[in-house]
Every structure is written in C-alpha cells, then in structure tokens.
Amino acid sequence: xxxxxxxxxxxxxxxxxxxxxxxxxxxxxxxxxxxxxxxxxxxxxxxxxxxxxxxxxxxxxxxxxxxxxxxxxxxxxxxxxxxxxxxxxxxxxxxxxxxxxxxxxxxxxxxxxxxxxxxxxxxxxxxxxxxxxxxxxxxxxxxxxxxxxxxxxxxxxxxxxxxxxxxxxxxxxxxxxxxxxxxxxxxxxxxxxxxxxxxxxxxxxxxxxxxxxxxxxxxxxxxxxxxxxxxxxxxxxxxxxxxxxxxxxxxxxxxxxxxxxxxxxxxxxxxxxxxxxxxxxxxxxxxxxxxxxxxxxxxxxxxxxxxxxxxxxxxxxxxxxxxxxxxxxxxxxxxxxxxxxxxxxxxxxxxxxxxxxxxxxxxxxxxxxxxxxxxxxxxxxxxxxxxx
Amino acid sequence: xxxxxxxxxxxxxxxxxxxxxxxxxxxxxxxxxxxxxxxxxxxxxxxxxxxxxxxxxxxxxxxxxxxxxxxxxxxxxxxxxxxxxxxxxxxxxxxxxxxxxxxxxxxxxxxxxxxxxxxxxxxxxxxxxxxxxxxxxxxxxxxxxxxxxxxxxxxxxxxxxxxx
Numbered sequence: 001x002x003x004x005x006x007x008x009x010x011x012x013x014x015x016x017x018x019x020x021x022x023x024x025x026x027x028x029x030x031x032x033x034x035x036x037x038x039x040x041x042x043x044x045x046x047x048x049x050x051x052x053x054x055x056x057x058x059x060x061x062x063x064x065x066x067x068x069x070x071x072x073x074x075x076x077x078x079x080x081x082x083x084x085x086x087x088x089x090x091x092x093x094x095x096x097x098x099x100x101x102x103x104x105x106x107x108x109x110x111x112x113x114x115x116x117x118x119x120x121x122x123x124x125x126x127x128x129x130x131x132x133x134x135x136x137x138x139x140x141x142x143x144x145x146x147x148x149x150x151x152x153x154x155x156x157x158x159x160x161x162x163x164x165x166x167x168x169x170x171x172x173x174x175x176x177x178x179x180x181x182x183x184x185x186x187x188x189x190x191x192x193x194x195x196x197x198x199x200x201x202x203x204x205x206x207x208x209x210x211x212x213x214x215x216x217x218x219x220x221x222x223x224x225x226x227x228x229x230x231x232x233x234x235x236x237x238x239x240x241x242x243x244x245x246x247x248x249x250x251x252x253x254x255x256x257x258x259x260x261x262x263x264x265x266x267x268x269x270x271x272x273x274x275x276x277x278x279x280x281x282x283x284x285x286x287x288x289x290x291x292x293x294x295x296x297x298x299x300x301x302x303x304x305x306x307x308x309x310x311x312x313x314x315x316x317x318x319x320x321x322x323x324x325x326x327x328x329x330x331x332x333x334x335x336x337x338x339x340x341x342x343x344x345x346x347x348x349x350x351x352x353x354x355x356x357x358x359x360x361x362x363x364x365x366x367x368x369x370x371x372x373x374x375x376x377x378x379x380x381x382x383x384x385x386x387x388x
Numbered sequence: 389x390x391x392x393x394x395x396x397x398x399x400x401x402x403x404x405x406x407x408x409x410x411x412x413x414x415x416x417x418x419x420x421x422x423x424x425x426x427x428x429x430x431x432x433x434x435x436x437x438x439x440x441x442x443x444x445x446x447x448x449x450x451x452x453x454x455x456x457x458x459x460x461x462x463x464x465x466x467x468x469x470x471x472x473x474x475x476x477x478x479x480x481x482x483x484x485x486x487x488x489x490x491x492x493x494x495x496x497x498x499x500x501x502x503x504x505x506x507x508x509x510x511x512x513x514x515x516x517x518x519x520x521x522x523x524x525x526x527x528x529x530x531x532x533x534x535x536x537x538x539x540x541x542x543x544x545x546x547x548x549x550x551x552x
Binding site (some may be wrong): 020023024027028033035037038039040044125126127175254285297298300301304305349368370371374 | 404415549552
C-alpha cells in the first residue's frame, strides 16, 4: 500500500496516464527508428526569427512583460486574426500564453463549474480531456466517424448534449486526423452551439497548415463571437514549438477571468520568445509559405504511399498528419503500432490514444524528410505484407 | 503540364535529383508518365543541363584551389561582352563566367591544383586576351555554404521520437 500516493489529489490519481508514454519509452531505446510519431514540424525555426531571439538577449530583454504580453505582439496577433474575419481589441480581448496549451487549460478553468459537462469530439489532441477533468468537469466524448472523414456533424454533437453541457472543444484542422471543417460544416455546428447555449473553445493552432483551402474560424460565424475562445500560436505555423508562445482571443469577460489565473500562475510568457514571435508575425510569411508548400508535397506522398500499401486513408486537408485505416490488417491500433515498431522500426502513434473512436487507425506524421517517408513506407509495406 | 508544375519539378530536382519519378509524381499529385514527359521536355529545352552532386571537396582534396577573378573588359561592337566571355569560358579550367553589374564586368571562377597553376592561368592566358583590361584575383579560403547547403551543418533531428 503506497500511503503517499493515496494522499494525492484523487483527480490526479484518477487521470489516465498518457497513452503515448509507453510508445515513447519503447521507441526511445531502439536504434535506427524512423519516426512518424512526432507531433511537431521537422523544420528548425527560420533563422530571421531565431536571430531576433538572439538579438533580444543581446539587447538585454530579460525582464517580465505585462501579464498580457508585449502590447506590440498583442496588436500583431489582432492584425493576424483579421485574415479570418475576426476583430479583437488587442488590449482587452487578446493575451499571450505559454503555448496554446496554457490557453486551453485557462479557458477550461475559467468556464467550468464542478459537474459541468465538456463535450470533446474525438479522436483529438490528448490534452483537452485531462485539463477538463482537472477543472472539475465531467467529460463527454463525441465520437466522430471515419465515413465523415472525422468531421464533427451536428447530429453527432446534438446526440450527446444534455442540460449540463456547457463547453465544446473544437480542434480543426485536427490532430491526429488532419481533417478540416469548411464554413457550411461549421455553421451547422454553430447552430447547435447557439441553440444549446454552449461555449466553444476553438483550438486553431494548425490554422496556417491547410492545403488547397483556407482555414475558417467558427468565431467568425453569426452568434459565435460572444461564446468562442479562439486559441492559436506560433508553434506549428513558424516551427516554433520550443519557444512556447500561444495566445487566446475572445470576449473580454472570459479573457479577464482567464487572465486572472494566468497572472497568478504564469505571470507572463518569456520576453525573448515574445520578441521572436513578433518577428515571426511581422516578417515570417514567406518562410511559412515555403514550409506549407513542402508539407503539402510530403502529404501527397504519404497518403498515396499508404493507399498503395492497401491502407485506406482519407485525404487530410490540414495539419501534418495522415490517419490511415489499419483495420484491413486485422490488428488493433496498439498491436499494429507495437509490432511495426519492433519488427520494422517505424514509430507511429496508435489512434486510440486520441480517443476510442481512433481505434483501428494510426497517426503518421509527414513532418519528416521525403527520404525518410519513402523508407518508412517501404518498411510499412513489408510489415503489412507479412500479415497477409 | 502547367508551367508552374514544371517549375515545381525543377525545385524538387534541384533539392534532390535522385528521387524516383514515382515519388515525384506522388508529391505533385501527377501521373508518373506526365512527370517523365515534363522532365524530358525540360532536358530537351536545355533547362535541365546536368544532374550533379554538391560535394565538400575540402574533405577529399586538400590541394585544390579556387580563384575568383574580377575581370574588366572592353565590350565590342555588335557582340558586346559575349564574344570575350566565350573566349574565356572555353578554357577547361574555368568553372564559371558571369557578367556582373558594378565595378567590374566578368566574374571568372577558376580551379587549379595549386596557387601557381591558377596564377599562371591569369597571367599567361586571361590577361593576354585582347580587350581584357585588368584582373583582380581572390583565392577562396574556406567554403561555409554553397547553393543553399551548409557544409558544417551540425544537424540531426533534435525532436523527441514521439510527441502528442
């Protein structure tokens, strides 16, 4: 009997351990692994942005900033959000966070009262559920379906709504499926949200990584601005994951509540990273477009390669993940990923770690070099053929 | 095939000319036949001139020198700089010849086994060509980056093997 553990917070004790952890440990101790399991860009932050970070240190920018973050950065974020038809006042309705992750946590903590239900369409990024549970919420999974290309439909959403439903967490473009939602599809969701008086936390961290279409923010739709918190950041668009700069934008009352938590727990995001983020927003467009172009080529290569192997794969239109259907192999997600790793040394992430409805699928990141993708596909082919 | 697709093929080949036609076709969402045809056309039109490798010669040949020579010339009636440029680029030791704006006219890059050989080329061949007025020779000491490739890149993926 571990008495120390028994005295820990029951919410934390009951949090399920990350499903990725075991695979990480397994893959980490093997040599020669080609990883398609990485959830971040393979690019290093563009030099002009890194150089701005170095310069900020040379200039002695080593102090706190205001809780909201640098005013110029908030202003640039406001300017940036205008491209999605979103208008936020930089000093009242936007603030800078430690990555999008902090903003997710703050939004949930600010909105949830104990016992409120938080609706989480799955498969999705792994942090929403634990953050909601830590905020005292009851989590309601909304499974999406492969036949809808893992988009959320109003029917699926409505079927899970109860009078205690309060918050919907959206993540489109989606990690792990690469799915996006267009304006009409979001409008149908918005209608359900308005009718049921739901708040929406819209994690749009992959907004810049869309292929052949422009990202639409649900906050830009009628009736949604006052009930939506838009979360974004520099990590994916500018290959700045390690800098940890994100932001939240939304109605002043909600943002004020979130800011209260932020000021007591975080104080502010690191100033040098904020200055680098400012450089990214002001002058990073060309480099970003080059990266998006490169992901797009690799996306086609990965999807076609998986289909040629006989693994059905819906067309991912955003982020940098393909989410092939591995059910034709007869294996579960976990078994497929584990056996692929041990027999062919290719790391993918089992779909079920992103929610039960991800079972039967695996996440393959194409944020790795063309040569590595080709080698990985070759190994996956060999592996799948041994199963036949 | 559309012109911008051809341009994309050129960019892909410039980055890595050893990719298979099938891989390129998948990257572009085109058929392998169309990509092969486009490459044939690009070769036929002398847009793709050669497939070669970027090599860090410093690691294999220590006695090899490269000289960059600024050349001032008098352009000639009818042919401008072209005729004199041709007289220079015909020499096999000349690796490149470029017409420049600014304080000199032609930039000539010469490779030799040692400094003497390169110097001999300048004094005996280049300087004696009619209408070559002056030359300034610079020897390359160390190459840090060529054609977008950093030679001493301390690369390697610094990311975690698996992350959410």
